[in-house]
Amino acid sequence: MDTQTLYKRLAQHYLHAIKSGALGAGDRMPSVRKLMALHEVSLSTALQLCRHLETQGWLEARPRSGYFVRHPKRVQLVPVAEPASGTPIDPAQYVGIHERVSAIIAQGQRPVKVNLARATGAPDLYPETELRNLAIRILRNKPNLLTKAIAPGGNKELKNALAKRALDYGISAAPDEVIVTYGCIEALNLALRAVAQAGDVIAVESPTFYGLLQVLESLGMKALEIPTSPHTGISIEALELAMQTYDNIKAVVVVPHLQNPLGSIMPDAHKQRLVALCEQQHLPLIEDDSYGALVNDDLPPTAAKHWDTTGNVIYCASLHKILAPGLRVGWMLAGRWHARINMLKYAQTRYNEELSQLVVAEFLQSSAYDRHLRRLRATLSLQRERTAEAIAAYFPPGTRLSVPNGGVSIWVEMPNQLSSKEVFEAALEQGILVSPGLLYSNSNRFNHFLRLNCGMHFTTELDDALRSLGNIIQSLVQQQRSAAA
Amino acid sequence: MDTQTLYKRLAQHYLHAIKSGALGAGDRMPSVRKLMALHEVSLSTALQLCRHLETQGWLEARPRSGYFVRHPKRVQLVPVAEPASGTPIDPAQYVGIHERVSAIIAQGQRPVKVNLARATGAPDLYPETELRNLAIRILRNKPNLLTKAIAPGGNKELKNALAKRALDYGISAAPDEVIVTYGCIEALNLALRAVAQAGDVIAVESPTFYGLLQVLESLGMKALEIPTSPHTGISIEALELAMQTYDNIKAVVVVPHLQNPLGSIMPDAHKQRLVALCEQQHLPLIEDDSYGALVNDDLPPTAAKHWDTTGNVIYCASLHKILAPGLRVGWMLAGRWHARINMLKYAQTRYNEELSQLVVAEFLQSSAYDRHLRRLRATLSLQRERTAEAIAAYFPPGTRLSVPNGGVSIWVEMPNQLSSKEVFEAALEQGILVSPGLLYSNSNRFNHFLRLNCGMHFTTELDDALRSLGNIIQSLVQQQRSAAA
Numbered sequence: 025m026d027t028q029t030l031y032k033r034l035a036q037h038y039l040h041a042i043k044s045g046a047l048g049a050g051d052r053m054p055s056v057r058k059l060m061a062l063h064e065v066s067l068s069t070a071l072q073l074c075r076h077l078e079t080q081g082w083l084e085a086r087p088r089s090g091y092f093v094r095h096p097k098r099v100q101l102v103p104v105a106e107p108a109s110g111t112p113i114d115p116a117q118y119v120g121i122h123e124r125v126s127a128i129i130a131q132g133q134r135p136v137k138v139n140l141a142r143a144t145g146a147p148d149l150y151p152e153t154e155l156r157n158l159a160i161r162i163l164r165n166k167p168n169l170l171t172k173a174i175a176p177g178g179n180k181e182l183k184n185a186l187a188k189r190a191l192d193y194g195i196s197a198a199p200d201e202v203i204v205t206y207g208c209i210e211a212l213n214l215a216l217r218a219v220a221q222a223g224d225v226i227a228v229e230s231p232t233f234y235g236l237l238q239v240l241e242s243l244g245m246k247a248l249e250i251p252t253s254p255h256t257g258i259s260i261e262a263l264e265l266a267m268q269t270y271d272n273i274k275a276v277v278v279v280p281h282l283q284n285p286l287g288s289i290m291p292d293a294h295k296q297r298l299v300a301l302c303e304q305q306h307l308p309l310i311e312d313d314s315y316g317a318l319v320n321d322d323l324p325p326t327a328a329k330h331w332d333t334t335g336n337v338i339y340c341a342s343l344h345k346i347l348a349p350g351l352r353v354g355w356m357l358a359g360r361w362h363a364r365i366n367m368l369k370y371a372q373t374r375y376n377e378e379l380s381q382l383v384v385a386e387f388l389q390s391s392a393y394d395r396h397l398r399r400l401r402a403t404l405s406l407q408r409e410r411t412a413e414a415i416a417a418y419f420p421p422g423t424r425l426s427v428p429n430g431g432v433s434i435w436v437e438m439p440n441q442l443s444s445k446e447v448f449e450a451a452l453e454q455g456i457l458v459s460p461g462l463l464y465s466n467s468n469r470f471n472h473f474l475r476l477n478c479g480m481h482f483t484t485e486l487d488d489a490l491r492s493l494g495n496i497i498q499s500l501v502q503q504q505r506s507a508a509a
Numbered sequence: 510m511d512t513q514t515l516y517k518r519l520a521q522h523y524l525h526a527i528k529s530g531a532l533g534a535g536d537r538m539p540s541v542r543k544l545m546a547l548h549e550v551s552l553s554t555a556l557q558l559c560r561h562l563e564t565q566g567w568l569e570a571r572p573r574s575g576y577f578v579r580h581p582k583r584v585q586l587v588p589v590a591e592p593a594s595g596t597p598i599d600p601a602q603y604v605g606i607h608e609r610v611s612a613i614i615a616q617g618q619r620p621v622k623v624n625l626a627r628a629t630g631a632p633d634l635y636p637e638t639e640l641r642n643l644a645i646r647i648l649r650n651k652p653n654l655l656t657k658a659i660a661p662g663g664n665k666e667l668k669n670a671l672a673k674r675a676l677d678y679g680i681s682a683a684p685d686e687v688i689v690t691y692g693c694i695e696a697l698n699l700a701l702r703a704v705a706q707a708g709d710v711i712a713v714e715s716p717t718f719y720g721l722l723q724v725l726e727s728l729g730m731k732a733l734e735i736p737t738s739p740h741t742g743i744s745i746e747a748l749e750l751a752m753q754t755y756d757n758i759k760a761v762v763v764v765p766h767l768q769n770p771l772g773s774i775m776p777d778a779h780k781q782r783l784v785a786l787c788e789q790q791h792l793p794l795i796e797d798d799s800y801g802a803l804v805n806d807d808l809p810p811t812a813a814k815h816w817d818t819t820g821n822v823i824y825c826a827s828l829h830k831i832l833a834p835g836l837r838v839g840w841m842l843a844g845r846w847h848a849r850i851n852m853l854k855y856a857q858t859r860y861n862e863e864l865s866q867l868v869v870a871e872f873l874q875s876s877a878y879d880r881h882l883r884r885l886r887a888t889l890s891l892q893r894e895r896t897a898e899a900i901a902a903y904f905p906p907g908t909r910l911s912v913p914n915g916g917v918s919i920w921v922e923m924p925n926q927l928s929s930k931e932v933f934e935a936a937l938e939q940g941i942l943v944s945p946g947l948l949y950s951n952s953n954r955f956n957h958f959l960r961l962n963c964g965m966h967f968t969t970e971l972d973d974a975l976r977s978l979g980n981i982i983q984s985l986v987q988q989q990r991s992a993a994a
Contacts, residue, residue: 122852129661142658150656156648159655159864163641163648170644170868171635173627173834176614206691206858213857221729222706235856242856244706349658352862367607371720371727372698373691373858377837379644380862383655 031072034063035080038073042082042093053083053091081406081482101416103426104286104437104473107230107251107259113266116225116248116273119241119466125234128448128463137455138489143233143284144349145432145479149403151396155348155383162382169378178204179381185388186355193316194330195339195357203356203369204376208314208342211356212239212277214368215338218361219308220245220274227266227276227307229258231435231464231473233284236277236312247466248273254426254435257283257290260297267305275308281325282315285435285464285475287428289319295328302336308361309337317346319430320401335359343384345432346397351380404432404479411478414487418494420501432479440501441472450496456489516557519548520565523558527567527578538568538576566891566967586901588911589771589922589958592715592736592744598751601710601733601758604726604951610719613933613948622940623974628718628769629834630917630964634888636881640833640868647867654863663689664866670873671840678801679815680824680842688841688854689861693799693827696841697724697762699853700823703846704793705730705759712751712761712792714743716920716949716958718769721762721797732951733758739911739920742768742775745782752790760793766810767800770920770949770960772913774804780813787821793846794822802831804915805886820845828869830917831882836865889917889964896963899972903979905986917964925986926957935981941974 041047054062059070074091077083083091132141163169183199190197205211212235220226222244228236230249240247248266251259258278267273278298280290290298302309311328319325329339338361342354353376358365387393412427412434422439438447444460451458461473480486526532539547544555559576562568568576617626648654668684675682690696697720705711707729713721715734725732733751736744743763752758763783765775775783787794796813804810814824823846827839838861843850872878897912897919907924923932929945936943946958965971 122856126852133661144658147653147657152653152656155655159648160645163644168632168637168835170640170833170835171637172632173629174837176618209856210858217727238852238856242702242853348655350653350655350863352659352859367611367723368727371607371694371723373695374837377862377865378835379864 030065031069031076034059034065034069034073035076038077039082047093049093051093052089053077053093055090079481080403081410101412101427102424104254104424104435106253106255107262109261111251113251113262113269114249114467116246116270117466118244119237119247121234121237121463121466122241125238125463128460131449131452132457134452135455136452136457138486139457140477140489140493141457141459141475142477142479143432143475144345145400145404146481147349149400149479150348151387151392154392155387158383158386159379162379162386166378166382174375174378176375178375179378179385182353182355182381182385182388185385189388190327190357192324193313194326197357201357201362203358203362203366204381205354205356205369206373206376207344207352207354208312208340209235209239209354210369210373211340211342211354212236212310212312213243214365214372215308215310215340215356215358215361216240216243216245216275216277217368218338218358218364219310224274225270225272227263227273229278229283229286230467231285231461231470232277233279234463237466245274249465249467252283252286252288254286254288256294257286257288258294258298260294260301263298264301267301267307273307275310276302277310277312278328279312279315280328281313281319282428282431284315285433285459285461285473287426287431287433287435289325289429290328292326295326296331299328299331299337303332303334308359311337311339313339313341314345315431316341317397318401318404318432320405321429329357332359335361338365346400347384347387347393351384353380353384401430404430407480407482408434408478410482411476411486411490414482414490415476415494418491420494420498422501423497432477434476434478436474436476438472438474438497438501440504442497442500442504444471444474446500447474447493447497450500451493454492454496456493458493515550516554516561519544519550519554519558520561523562524567532578534578536578537574538562538578540575564966565888566895586897586912587909589739589909589920591738591740592747594744594746596736598736598747598754599734599952601731601755602951603729604722604732606719606722606948606951607726610723610948613945616934616937617942619937620940621937621942623971624942625962625974625978626942626944626960627962627964628917628944628960629830630885630889631966632834634885634964635833636872636877639877640872643868643871644864647864647871651863651867654867659860659863661860663860664863664870667838667840667866667870667873670870674873675812675842677809678798679811682842686842686847688843688847688851689866690825690839690841690854691858691861692829692837692839693797693825694720694724694839695854695858696825696827696839697721697795697797698728699850699857700793700795700825700841700843700846701725701728701730701760701762702853703823703843703849704795709759710755710757712748712758714763714768714771715952716770716946716955717762718764719948722951730759734950734952737768737771737773739771739773741779742771742773743779743783745779745786748783749786752786752792758792760795761787762795762797763813764797764800765813766798766804767913767916769800770918770944770946770958772911772916772918772920774810774914775813777811780811781816784813784816784822788817788819793844796822796824798824798826799830800916801826802882803886803889803917805890806914814842817844820847823850831885832869832872832878836869838865838869886915889915892965892967893919893963895967896961896971896975899967899975900961900979903976905979905983907986908982917962919961919963921959921961923957923959923982925989927982927985927989929956929959931985932959932978932982935985936978939977939981941978943978
């Protein structure tokens, strides 16, 4: 057995001891010397073992005392509140989000020390070497990949691979039903253009990600923001009420799994009800499932599309957040709008370039994809916990947050209706980029929220950044109190 | 000097002799034996020399007699007619081209022997090896290219390279003004969405390429088809008249260089007048310059954008037809719509993937790009001539065509108002794919035209295909006459 495998096997052994409680929080790990004797391994292997468990967050090193099982801070998280029931829904309105978003993006373009605004994991959480080697091999083996005009119809290998993977989410689709797009954002554009036009009303979750609001704004459509639970997703009662109140809704867009920014996951019964409701009201349901594969369960979540029997659900997804953030490979199943969306895609950007598609197709077909997802989910799970603990420890009282069961973001409610724009600006001064809540609604309802990334390795630098952010919020709260006094 | 260089140097020598008339059409080349003695070269070099000049179209081999300087057929080409002046312009209408186009594309998806429908050159006319090696080197050297989220703002190297290259076309633009898109087609979409909306009227050339008509259809815009000369491009008089007649035109779209399908090139004075007219009428001018680099002159053509002093011209182009048909790298200079188009691009497909951009950027920065373009233009020039000669020789009397001064297509008018759909179907039966004229207008005005590719090597197979096509047209003409009799 080589050293590589050996220390990992030992790590498994101690991880089991920690998880079973045999080694409790705060307990001392056997010393490096003792590990060497116990397992008859070299100094280097014993050290590798401890460092590995340390970077995974299970141990912490204390100067001159050795390694200890990390003490989960067990701070009490106060979850973000459910939307108050019976709150009247704002009238549908044209979206005017772009100016905010581009101002924030422009400000955030300066170099920062810690970027908590992104919605992907650290690059090394993705299979860089494998993807790169695949790309090089494909470039070597496929003649004229860059110089031959792209054949009509799109890449068959990728469509096959995606149709097969869709089965995991309870979707049975023929490869020919797959339309490959430039990211999920193009899929959403095409879906909306297929079913609605400028001036039409689209029901969306509230809060929702600014990408969707920008699409609505760019298409001249109106957003009707439906209250959404941080735990179970869009309120179906509120949506039903909205449908009774407004007769000009043309589509419903939801992110059922790890909603952005809430992190909510719709229970299966809700998804099923939602599909039935939209069908019954003759309203197309657009499902954005960009994050489904990151749900931290043994079984992948079932897509709403699973319950679609009439082609009324347009399923949109992407490999961008789960496999290769540097690639823009999205895809969709357009149900009964297939022919129209196929046409719109062709007229908008033609068929995608081949190389990225072939890379993704080959990776999806291998068992490396499942291994990658398992590893990614496990790492993210730990990072979410540590980030949440740090926030709970450093942010002032009154802060509320939930740790979602998957994904790369945490949605944090700040006390005292603090303005996320002020926090954004003060944090940026210190080289910390956050994503302010005011980007997640056409209203100002979520201005006192932040979406914080938890897809990066929990380093001292990150810990420091979260502490600084906590101090910034604390001092803004105090300023506010002094001003009010 | 290695063999490779030697035979090419000798080829230059004989090419000079042919071009100067020292070796006239029909003259016998010195025999291989004589070439060996004259230049003290091996048999293999002498043969390479002759074969090289043969594939370039300067020599032809006659069985048992050796190589002869090819006799240009000097058939009389009857040019496609100018649009009759004073013809009334059809009222602006919603475009209904997609069904035709997709039916034609679907039919053409079966395997064919000779594809005369495409609008690019043969893959080996593009620098495959260099592009592939570049891609592999970039993949190796740029860490996390596929796994790191794309930084906002788009790739700076490519913007720099494109801004520098734009100088060749008389355009002075800052790198930050460049917006990189997925092909020219996305640029056209964005330009039209920025300046017009569903129901608006867009003035276009007639005939024009179906890609543009599909974009208009997908955006719900109306096309106003302006008569266009096969030699000098859009009729500025007709456009001016149209502007006086219709008050709801929202933009003008032109392809000033190697218009698709006509191959026309607007004289500089026309471009200048057009820019001034649009400016004066407050109508944005959208310039599609996808083919400019293929104009067969020593100096690159000057873009209409050159005469734009107020930001009223939106310049759109692509590397797709001129450098790498397998890549979807387009770009635009959006003039005074920059901010809006930047927003639309971000909301539609985000920033482009990095790899293709880096490959193109590095290639554009090297002298290899100029060498490639020179070689491409020279090869295409010969292929156009040979294709035109074959058409003139094989197609029935009454056929009209012009050989454009650049590009990959020839626009052919068939006699007797023959239906291009019938020709398309009969040719497909014989494994020959052509692009029927009915795709190039919302009307049926160009139904008796074909657009034929001349970007492939002139092989026996191609010669045979053109002969078969001539026979098909001939027999359809005869059928028509018999039916009429």
